[in-house]
Amino acid sequence: MTTKPLPPHGSLSRHKYHGCKCRTCYDGFNAWQRQHNAAKRGDTYSGLVDAEPVRQHLLQLQAAGISTTKIAKHLGCHPSNVTSFVRSTGAGRPRRRRTTPEHAARILAVTADDLLPGTVDSTGTRRRIQALAAIGWPLRQLGPIIGVHPTWVDDLIKKDVTSGQTAHSVRRAYEQLAARNPERYGVSKVSVQRARRRAANLRWPTPKYWAKFPDGIDDPHFTPEYGMTKPERLAEEAVWMVTVAGVPRTEAATRLGLTFGEVDEALARNDMRKAA
Incomplete structure (x- = not known):
């Protein structure tokens, strides 16, 4: 039986596959490794x-x-x-x-x-900005984080539609800041209190509230009941039943235990709010 001769000393095969540990084979392997690494750093390594x-x-x-x-x-x-x-x-x-x-x-x-879609409904964008304000983030200081001019943030909560890019940027900012205390990130105590006071007066829900309704924050048909009294909740329900579900005013009043006048008042306030 004949045996195949071993590769010469100094070749990659002799050291790598046949286990030769002589100095010549080590030197040959090291030379190959240097050449291999240099090729990886260049533009010709395996076409990469x-x-x-x-x-x-x-x-x-x-x-x-x-x-x-x-x-x-x-x-x-x-x-x-x-x-x-x-x-x-x-x-x-x-x-x-x-x-x-x-x-x-x-x-x-x-x-x-x-x-990114061209334009999207701004409900989620508006509610996320309001929720950050409710925990003390001033609107102007949110501008650089969102990637818009500080004076534009207040405009974002007034629009019915916004760009897809802005909506995504606001969503990312919300995810980053919703669990953070603004005072620990350089916001003055006075600014935090001012932002919270404004949000409380306007009944803007906090991130904790929206955490209970994760699908509601982007839903324009979802009406948050944050800070509402029972009569106010019934009034909002009456407005939804009449304007969205198409239930007659008299039937809505009967279902909710309201008077016809209370339903009419709720609808009138809703019309005034929309006009404003």
């Missing part, structure tokens, strides 16, 4: 390209309120295939610094317009 442009593009999309999970869903790939460009995805999995040209091109082709 620098991932930094991809990372910067993803950071811009995140600044617009678009998560890497949403981008991955749009591309039809696993979230880690996108998130890994921005940060480490676990122990022993450092941030990705190189990728294939094809994968880079797919991610770079994604734009905010692909994932």
